Amino acid sequence: MSVIRQGIATIQRSLRADRAHGAWLAGFLLAAGLLALPSIGLAGEGAAAGPTEYRDIPYIGSRNLVWIVAQLHLLLAGFVLGVPIFAWLCEVIAWRGGEQRYDKLAKEFTKLLTSAYATTALFGGILLFLLVAFYPKLMNYLTDIFFPSFLLYCLLFLFETATLYLYWYGWDAMQYGRKKTLHVFLGFLLNFFALFIMIVPNAWATFQSSPVVISEGTAFERAWAATWNPTWWPINIHRLIANVVLGGYICGAYAGVRYLSAKYKEDREHYDWMGYVGNFIGVFGLLALPFAGYWLMREIYQYNQQMGITLMGGFLSWLFIIQAMLIGVLFLGSNYYFWLGITYRIPGSQAKYRRPIFWMLVSLLFCLAVWMTPHSLVASIEEAQKMGGAHHPLLGVLGVMSAKMTVSNLMILITFMSFVMYWRAGKQDAAGWAKLGKAVMGAVLVLASLAVVVLGVWGYFVPAIVRINYFSTSQVLIVIFVILTITPLTALLLKSAKTTTEMVWGNMPPRAGYSLVLNAVMVILLMTLMGYARSSSRVHWHVYGVMRDSSPYAYSPALGSASLIMAFCTFFFCILVAFIFWVATMGDKAKAAQGAGKTDLPHGIPAIAGGAPDREGGQ
């Protein structure tokens, strides 16, 4: 207890000594770290004979604690690795295009990033301590294989931290001329290191799911062989895209909350725009995510039939119905935000677009209904008898991958067209070839939709391998072709188009802000769900087929009890993010209160995460 009291006293002293808000964050992190330490002390010893294989703690249990901390670390990591990608892209847009609001937006994104970075590292540290304490045998085994990449990871972390500090604290100092070029390069480096920070630990986690035979050799050779396991790159790509989606939607939610609480017109306009950008980034990633997910599942199936069936046909298959529901809500929420944007930001467009929106909504709901229809239905004995089993004779065909792939591709197409509609709203084509261009785009869209449906239906009548390797891939390629054809054509058309109605920012109703928050919650829930899926697919193995889990927790929790942990992780992560954002924006409020004096702040004030100078201030 005296240690804790000392720790609290240290925090209080540091808070008194430094009024910068970064100190609050540091204090919180320190307190969290200190509070987590006794959990290791509480750990009970395992069997007396031989080296300790497992330790446990009372009440919550070692597995649940590791689960929660790992999930929170992953969510935070997803955010801090996803945000730099589009923060940097925004900066590049501002740098090349000269539109300074993008630079301001990039800076605001990065401000959120700096405050979240320390928390991510803290949870990573706690996770490591807990893993070493609770699973010494497993950690010993993994260390033996991955030792060189552990060192590489430390180096990468060092580079990432240094680059992030230079990138954030040098923002104002490197605004113009060659210095700006250097700053943009720092942003690139930040993303470069971030990518490797993600893919190195991905190798450790994917090796547990899809281990490969490691022959004798040097430590580097062994680590390299284990890294190149079958699911490493599918996970890398899937996580990279998912991080962008998570980052986009969380930034959108942040903007939504700020929009809802904004008191001034400029703030409303800014956060309305920021919310739009966040939602756009989220949707942009979301369109590509199902393709990456499909590739990952295909690799899992090919690696091990047992694992594939456990996920897609076995006890985890119900999880994918929940996944369909969450993704469906995400698609609906994102489209709803686009449609609200058309109605409220472009005055007079409501009547024009109401009918197309109606048909898009009906199509989306139809697709979602297909996606959410399980192969084996939940039915009472009486109902099952009437159906002649757990499969419905008519709707049962909707429960397999051919149908799911078809509707997910159609939903991507619909969402893309929603965006194109939003893009075109309030503009009148002036190009001579506009009629022809629109006819081509219409034809491409109709033909592509038909082709996706035909391939989906045909997929029932060909061997599975033909469907997986050719039909599903063709569906994906068709959708990508549509996106790559219609996007430049629309951009060309709009280049010469006349703006009939100026876009009005800051007019969105409160429900737009709430829908942004809903989207963020859905994507967090989705990530917690898939975290459970990936870990549970290993069933009773630490390292699949190699090292068996012989702890009392060598069982997969039922979906119902797992959902409690998922809900808790989602709730706690939201609270954590809200706290981090609150701390990060405290400085803005203080500066806003000082009024005109905000522009006089000296540049380059040294401050810890979250308290960096903000020349624009008061966003």
Add this chain to the structure above:
Amino acid sequence: MGRSLIKPIIVMGVMYVVLKFVLPYIPGSAPLPSSLIFLYLLLTLSGIVIFETLSAESKDAFWGPMQRFLTGNNIGGLQALRYGVLILFPLLVGWQTYSSTAPSEQPPSESRTIHPAPPGEYTGLANPVPKTPENIMQGKGFYAAFCSPCHGGNFDGKGPAARGYNPPPANFADPTTIAMLQESYLFWRIKKGGVGLPIEGMPWKSAMPRWELELPDEWIWKIIMGEYDGAHQSPRTWE
């Protein structure tokens, strides 16, 4: 009641009637379980709420009557109805809670896992029997002798004994059954039967015999070839 409120009520009503009374009577169809009807109605309701709240006008037309009914002043004769709703709604929620948790003679709804994962030793097994016309014919012969009484001579799950089982035997001609599985999966299911299902296959409702007690492995592999050929399906492969 505004026009915008009547339309959604009609849409919900029509949807319910279609799902409950029209779809089951389409040839080849069957009644939908309540879980699926609930799901589709929920999606319909979500669509209505989304569409009706797209603009300020449509939102007011949609929520306005409900808001006035629940919170407005001077609603005249509707006042009694408001109290009725305010009393009835919690009672309905309570009744729903009670009926879903009270002990009942009805067994609970099942979310059965149809394809539990096979044990590790069966994954990746390749059919060792060459795919020759003779072997396929022989497999069909074994199928006719041992499997067709339940799974049917046409591989459609409608053998003479099928009516005695719940759930019914699998329909191999359905592209969503054996066409989704590798041959090794079928080998495991035939060899070990219903009693060999793992825990994740609960509730164990399979009358499939444990054929390893009666048939040699070679016969089982031949039966698998015969099944796929007879049902005009192909096993899942990775080549």
